[in-house]
Amino acid sequence: MAKPSKHKSKSNLLENLLPTKEVIIACGPGGVGKTTSAAATALTIALNFDKSVLVLTIDPAKRLANALGLNGIGNKEIEISDETFKESKLKPKGKLSVAMLDTKESWDALIRRHAKDQATVDHILSNPLYKNITSKFVQSHEYIAMERLYDLHSSKDYDIIVVDTPPTRNALDFLDAPDKMADFFSSRLLKWLIAPYKSKLISLASKPFYQIADKVLGNQFLQDIAEFFIAFQSMYDGFVQRAESVKKLLSDTRTSFLVVSTLEQVPALEARFFVDELQKRSLNLDAVILNKVLPEHFRSKYETEIARNIQEQAKILSETLSKSSQNNSYGAETYEKVFLEIASSFLNFQKVAQQEAALESEFADLVSISTKVPFHSEPINDLNALEELGKQIWMQN
Ligand SMILES: Nc1ncnc2c1ncn2[C@@H]1O[C@H](COP(=O)(O)OP(=O)(O)OP(=O)(O)O)[C@@H](O)[C@H]1O
Ligand SMILES: [Mg+2]
Structure with missing residues (x-):
């Protein structure tokens, strides 16, 4: 064809x-x-x-x-x-x-x-x-x-x-x-x-x-x-x-x-x-x-860097945020858990997005027109x- x-x-x-x-x-x-x-x-x-x-x-x-x-x-x-x-x-x-x-x-x-x-x-x-x-x-x-x-x-x-x-x-x-x-x-x-x-x-x-x-x-x-x-x-x-x-x-x-x-x-x-x-x-x-x-942003390397940064700096970020928060009832540890969870969940989605990208390029080799729908x-x-x-x-x- x-x-x-x-x-x-x-x-x-x-x-x-x-x-x-x-x-x-x-x-x-x-x-x-x-x-x-x-x-x-x-x-x-x-x-x-x-x-x-x-x-x-x-x-x-x-x-x-x-x-x-x-x-x-x-x-x-x-x-x-x-x-x-x-x-x-x-x-x-x-x-x-x-x-x-x-x-x-x-x-x-x-x-x-x-x-x-x-x-x-x-x-x-x-x-x-x-x-x-x-x-x-x-x-x-x-x-x-x-x-x-x-x-x-x-x-x-x-x-x-x-x-x-x-x-x-x-x-x-x-x-x-x-x-x-x-x-x-x-x-x-x-x-x-x-x-x-x-x-x-x-x-x-x-x-x-x-x-x-x-x-x-x-x-x-x-x-x-x-x-x-x-x-x-x-x-x-x-x-x-x-x-x-x-x-x-x-x-x-x-x-x-x-x-x-x-x-x-x-x-x-x-x-x-x-x-x-x-x-x-x-x-x-x-x-x-x-x-x-x-979504496309899961494939971007900048977002990966940000997610990794959040993961690595979760402790520091949590302490800063917990200190600056009006509501001091949440301790830094709670913030840290949430940060880590968000970052790792983002990185997991990214893994899936990378697999999707690989499969997408296989399709691109097979057919002339492929159209992506979110x-x-x-x-x-x-x-x-x-x-x-x-x-x-x-x-x-
Ligand atoms: N881009 C999308 N985002 C989210 N949900 C979607 C999207 N496209 C379809 N769906 C949902 O996925 C489900 C399955 O879609 P649909 O019935 O069109 O699939 P199908 O291929 O016809 O399934 P079947 O093989 O059973 O006939 C439906 O609930 C539909 O609303
Ligand atoms: Mg159907």
Whole structure:
């Protein structure tokens, strides 16, 4: 991947990157701020450009969901009203809508789309195993998130869709999900499961298994499974085509990936894996967002000297302060304890900040654009806090 100029400022990034994209996908390890960064990015676009933006969130924290006007789960997109913006004293140039991914609802819509007739739809949706299986399906969640994205993008209702991704154990499940789903449909396991029911003949070899399974699980159960998968397999072609389209959309130049991470060892390692994989697949990794970073002053050598001075001179400082204090009830020893504690806590933070700096420079070698966002001491759960975060990600150098 070509490295753009290091001189690229964030305002250029804001102008040149965000409004030129149609899909922006925030991915990264669990708990690092993907949902918050996705929401802040979508808000930044709506505030600065005359674009219609949708942020597709996954399981946002309750208070953030409320702030975005999402009350409970539902696939329906909700546009943030002018009044809500006014209450936060914000004047967007564009429009911002929000939606939350509802796996079950999305699966139902998918079945309706691909099934060859209404009878098949009814058959699948009323199958007692359907709900259970779709929630536990191989990568069901990741797959459906990409499906929903494809659907929303095809609707052309939005200029830009910012996508939050689920916290996956295997970092890139969602990229492989369309392929894996297509594989599943043609898998031997599936064929083996349904073959006897399809032909209504149980082969000699499989007979003992089915006899035992019948006894243990009940005939109805096996019948349900087989019928379910037979109906499901009739949708094979639709699924495979669709999986291809989703893959194309993900690798389109109008799609941008952002890797979000903190600068802690474990998430940073996982994020590097993301970066590698995205680059290997030639997907457009446009920026790495380094979130919850300690303030810059922890990296300064002057502050280190001061903290060390405080540590070394704690005794003298304490005596002076205790003497000059109006309130003589605190002895010099108490002052000294506090000084030592403050200095060593500062130096500990500095150690962490140095580790962060080292990890940051590793990222700088890997990607052309990384953007640092400080840790917020206040919770990020209203539009103003999101606006501030958006500025830190995209505008402040
Ligand atoms: N810069 C920041 N400073 C302080 N807190 C932050 C910052 N960014 C995000 N948070 C907080 O961190 C928590 C996790 O953020 P968020 O839900 O966006 O992470 P996530 O990556 O989507 O998590 P998950 O992988 O579980 O979906 C939230 O409480 C959020 O408010
Ligand atoms: Mg999240």
